[in-house]
Amino acid sequence: MSALLEVSGLAAAYGRARVLFGVDVAVEAGGLMCVMGRNGVGKTTLLNAVMGVLPPTAGKVVFDGEDVTGLPVHERVRRGMGYVPQGHETFPQLTVADNLRVTLEASRHRDGAAIEEALEVFPRLKELLGRRAGFLSGGQQQQLAIARALVTRPRLLILDEPTEGVQPSIVAEIEAAIERLHRERGLAVLLVEQYLELALRLADGFVIIEGGRVCRSGPAADLHDEEVRRLLAV
Ligand SMILES: Nc1ncnc2c1ncn2[C@@H]1O[C@H](COP(=O)(O)OP(=O)(O)OP(=O)(O)O)[C@@H](O)[C@H]1O
Numbered sequence: 001m002s003a004l005l006e007v008s009g010l011a012a013a014y015g016r017a018r019v020l021f022g023v024d025v026a027v028e029a030g031g032l033m034c035v036m037g038r039n040g041v042g043k044t045t046l047l048n049a050v051m052g053v054l055p056p057t058a059g060k061v062v063f064d065g066e067d068v069t070g071l072p073v074h075e076r077v078r079r080g081m082g083y084v085p086q087g088h089e090t091f092p093q094l095t096v097a098d099n100l101r102v103t104l105e106a107s108r109h110r111d112g113a114a115i116e117e118a119l120e121v122f123p124r125l126k127e128l129l130g131r132r133a134g135f136l137s138g139g140q141q142q143q144l145a146i147a148r149a150l151v152t153r154p155r156l157l158i159l160d161e162p163t164e165g166v167q168p169s170i171v172a173e174i175e176a177a178i179e180r181l182h183r184e185r186g187l188a189v190l191l192v193e194q195y196l197e198l199a200l201r202l203a204d205g206f207v208i209i210e211g212g213r214v215c216r217s218g219p220a221a222d223l224h225d226e227e228v229r230r231l232l233a234v
């Protein structure tokens, strides 16, 4: 059996500062894997290395059976890896509609229906199509950032703390959207999330990173363990 995404022995560094030391993580087709760990342990670095934003110093990234370790970011996106970086990145000067359109133009399929599909996931955005992204609330920007990734029609959605700094009512909408994408559309998800309750509700499995290494992994049910809570306590 092979997973949709298989990351093995991944190491990464910023100059001489080593941050990741041989991380293994896999996402099954249709699975939802949660990456957890305290601030600064290397979660974002892991996602950046998986996407090729930060070329890894060692290890391998295999997507759908293909070794993509040496490929540039846009080639990974073309193959179906959608990435929503931490901090809800959008084009602040462009309207919501144009944010989605430029992503469509850059996508492999260029099927305009993909914008409609993404808006079905976040109906709130439909009323904001003419507004500049920079004027949206943090939560709305996060929804737009996820919608942009969806426009590329990914097979794997990689999300870095999508609920961070987002108002509670929109956290619930984002959680519901991830759940629907995963359960109804069968989208595979690699989710960095520090909020344990949300991970418990959504994930099939988890890894906990500490000091750039996976220190614990298992099925989501194990997130109830006392040791896990201790590892995540701030
Ligand atoms: N661009 C960079 N240059 C140098 N060091 C960096 C850079 N980005 C992150 N680091 C360092 O690498 C380590 C891991 O950072 P990373 O952002 O991956 O952690 P994280 O687990 O995502 O944290 P958070 O929960 O705060 O988002 C930290 O010590 C951080 O200071």
Ligand SMILES: [Mg+2]
Binding pocket: 043, 044, 045, 086, 160
């Ligand atoms: Mg981070």
